[in-house]
Amino acid sequence: MLELDGLVKAFGGFHAVDGCSLRVNKGEILGLIGPNGAGKTTLFNLIAGALQPTSGTIRFLGEDVTHLPTDALFHKGLVRTFQIPHEFHRLTALENLMMVPPRQPGESLFANWLAWGKVRRAEEEVHRKAEDTLAFLELGHVAHERAGNLSGGQKKLLELGRTMMTDAQLVLLDEPAAGVNRTLLRKLEEKILILNRERGYTFILIEHDMEMIEKLCDPVVCMAEGKVLIQGDFHTVRSDTRVLEAYLGETASAIERNEAEHDPRVEDMREQELPREDL
Amino acid sequence: MDIVGLANYAVFMAILVGIYALLALGLNIQWGFSGLFNAGIAGFFAIGAYTSAILTSLPASGRVGGFELPMVLGLLAAMAVAALIAWPIGKICLRFRSDYLAIATIGVAEIIRLVVRTEDWLTGGVRGITGIPRPFGDLPYMESQMAYLAIVAVLLLAAYLLVERQLKAPWGRMMRAIRDNENAAAAMGKRVADRRLQAFVFGSALMGLAGALFVHFNRSVTPEAIDPMIATFLIWIMLILGGSGNNRGAILGAAVIWVIWSVSELLTDRLPTEIAIQAKYVRVFIIGLTLQLVLRFRPEGILPERQHGGGTAPPRA
Numbered sequence: 001m002l003e004l005d006g007l008v009k010a011f012g013g014f015h016a017v018d019g020c021s022l023r024v025n026k027g028e029i030l031g032l033i034g035p036n037g038a039g040k041t042t043l044f045n046l047i048a049g050a051l052q053p054t055s056g057t058i059r060f061l062g063e064d065v066t067h068l069p070t071d072a073l074f075h076k077g078l079v080r081t082f083q084i085p086h087e088f089h090r091l092t093a094l095e096n097l098m099m100v101p102p103r104q105p106g107e108s109l110f111a112n113w114l115a116w117g118k119v120r121r122a123e124e125e126v127h128r129k130a131e132d133t134l135a136f137l138e139l140g141h142v143a144h145e146r147a148g149n150l151s152g153g154q155k156k157l158l159e160l161g162r163t164m165m166t167d168a169q170l171v172l173l174d175e176p177a178a179g180v181n182r183t184l185l186r187k188l189e190e191k192i193l194i195l196n197r198e199r200g201y202t203f204i205l206i207e208h209d210m211e212m213i214e215k216l217c218d219p220v221v222c223m224a225e226g227k228v229l230i231q232g233d234f235h236t237v238r239s240d241t242r243v244l245e246a247y248l249g250e251t252a253s254a255i256e257r258n259e260a261e262h263d264p265r266v267e268d269m270r271e272q273e274l275p276r277e278d279l
Numbered sequence: 280m281d282i283v284g285l286a287n288y289a290v291f292m293a294i295l296v297g298i299y300a301l302l303a304l305g306l307n308i309q310w311g312f313s314g315l316f317n318a319g320i321a322g323f324f325a326i327g328a329y330t331s332a333i334l335t336s337l338p339a340s341g342r343v344g345g346f347e348l349p350m351v352l353g354l355l356a357a358m359a360v361a362a363l364i365a366w367p368i369g370k371i372c373l374r375f376r377s378d379y380l381a382i383a384t385i386g387v388a389e390i391i392r393l394v395v396r397t398e399d400w401l402t403g404g405v406r407g408i409t410g411i412p413r414p415f416g417d418l419p420y421m422e423s424q425m426a427y428l429a430i431v432a433v434l435l436l437a438a439y440l441l442v443e444r445q446l447k448a449p450w451g452r453m454m455r456a457i458r459d460n461e462n463a464a465a466a467m468g469k470r471v472a473d474r475r476l477q478a479f480v481f482g483s484a485l486m487g488l489a490g491a492l493f494v495h496f497n498r499s500v501t502p503e504a505i506d507p508m509i510a511t512f513l514i515w516i517m518l519i520l521g522g523s524g525n526n527r528g529a530i531l532g533a534a535v536i537w538v539i540w541s542v543s544e545l546l547t548d549r550l551p552t553e554i555a556i557q558a559k560y561v562r563v564f565i566i567g568l569t570l571q572l573v574l575r576f577r578p579e580g581i582l583p584e585r586q587h588g589g590g591t592a593p594p595r596a
Contacts (some may be wrong), residue, residue: 079467082462086455091455091459095455098449107449113443
């Protein structure tokens with residue numbers, strides 16, 4: 001469904017993504033892990049068309065989409081969410097969803113005057129769909145709340161909800177679990193699984209929460225320094241020494257170690273594999 | 280001042296409030312809904328003013344124009360030309376982030392002002408254009424003023440209804456989404472640059488209309504009329520104070536600020552000349568203080584942006 005070939009993104013002399021090749025098949029939930037600064041989000045930005053690659057190609061549904069802008073990719077069925085929630089903060093939760101469906105007749109400057117009936121029927125349809133989506137996400141009670149006033153976890157759910165308002169094929173989720181409490185997290189996982197199984201969404205998931213990766217993702221891809229380090233099922237990737245080195249190796253910065261400390265899985269790995277005094 | 284004089288003054292003020300409210304509505308489309316920082320309102324105001332002036336005025340030697348066309352055509356042309364000039368400006372400048380857009384539009388407005396001052400053959404230079412018709416201008420003073428007020432009021436109401444409906448429609452929702460987060464809007468398939476251009480052109484056309492109404496009211500226009508202090512910055516204050524994102528707020532802000540502005544002029548003109556000079560900047564200070572107080576206690580303006588979450592569909596049980 002999605003094929004990346006030798007993708008490079010250089011910012012000046014720094015290669016954030018450095019020759020990344022990857023295949024995603026239909027129906028998969030691919031987990032993308034790797035230490036901070038590995039290039040995961042940059043890779044997302046390249047796939048979603050928010051950044052243009054320095055070199056390499058991206059094929060989506062058999063078509064070269066390397067240089068298509070974000071909005072064109074959306075119309076092809078490639079929808080993304082953001083690491084930091086990008087809600088439309090002065091719109092209500094309901095409006096946040098209602099703005100999503102493509103080609104709404106009321107978006108034309110003149111249709112509101114020339115084809116009012118058509119606009120109204122489309123609005124009713126979109127309104128119903130948005131309400132159903134909010135109900136599915138258990139956000140119905142905040143439908144008329146400004147999105148900016150929602151909690152961090154609710155915003156994450158709203159981001160997921162936006163992907164449900166269109167006929168998405170491939171959904172890129174950037175750290176859906178970050179800042180989400182445990183109860184909400186289980187709900188989020190469940191929603192992702194339902195979307196995958198019942199609606200046939202393919203997902204790529206960037207996540208630091210290893211529990212979530214283990215539960216949802218197959219295959220798992222670990223990136224480090226802009227490259228794909230290894231691809232395989234969760235346990236293969238987890239026990240691969242290169243992955244441990246990437247997270248905890250000599251080059252890891254203090255910040256990354258902090259990050260690792262908060263992650264129970266990596267903490268496990270560390271206790272098993274490395275003597276304490278090394279840290 | 281006697282009662283008649285006071286009534287005259289009130290009508291005069293109301294006409295100007297109507298004209299500035301049109302400018303504020305235009306800015307509301309650009310800033311309030313779409314987040315476009317247009318700091319060159321005076322430029323589009325001037326384009327509308329001079330377009331209608333050239334088309335409808337009496338012939339004069341030494342400059343083109345004097346076509347003596349009816350005022351209705353003048354108004355339509357003012358909107359059309361303002362929109363036409365806004366299009367390439369928007370096409371280029373809207374790629375900038377909002378603060379750069381502000382600088383670019385200040386520059387554009389300044390260029391327009393200099394063109395108006397120097398191109399004698401087109402605009403009459405510093406002497407300006409006179410002999411601009413005014414509808415019902417032959418009636419006695421008070422009736423004529425009332426008639427013009429009615430024209431302005433009808434046009435303002437029409438503009439309000441038009442903008443309000445456009446805002447409540449999916450178009451308005453999309454524009455507000457683009458304003459709140461352009462990256463997310465692009466990721467949801469919206470063509471941000473094209474949509475912004477629409478809003479920029481639409482708003483500029485309303486500003487052109489306001490300019491045309493202004494010259495027909497005064498029967499003449501000179502470059503002095505295009506004062507950025509009033510036609511740009513006062514309009515910004517009107518919108519922010521009234522409530523950016525709310526059309527009624529824009530109109531209310533225009534009324535509040537213009538009343539403060541002109542009543543304070545009335546008062547300072549009565550002061551002895553020694554302090555009249557200082558009084559000029561005290562007026563600006565009062566406007567600034569009003570804005571500060573409103574922003575402190577009602578940060579979203581007197582009438583904040585309303586939510587349109589319900590859409591047009593009835594709520595379901």
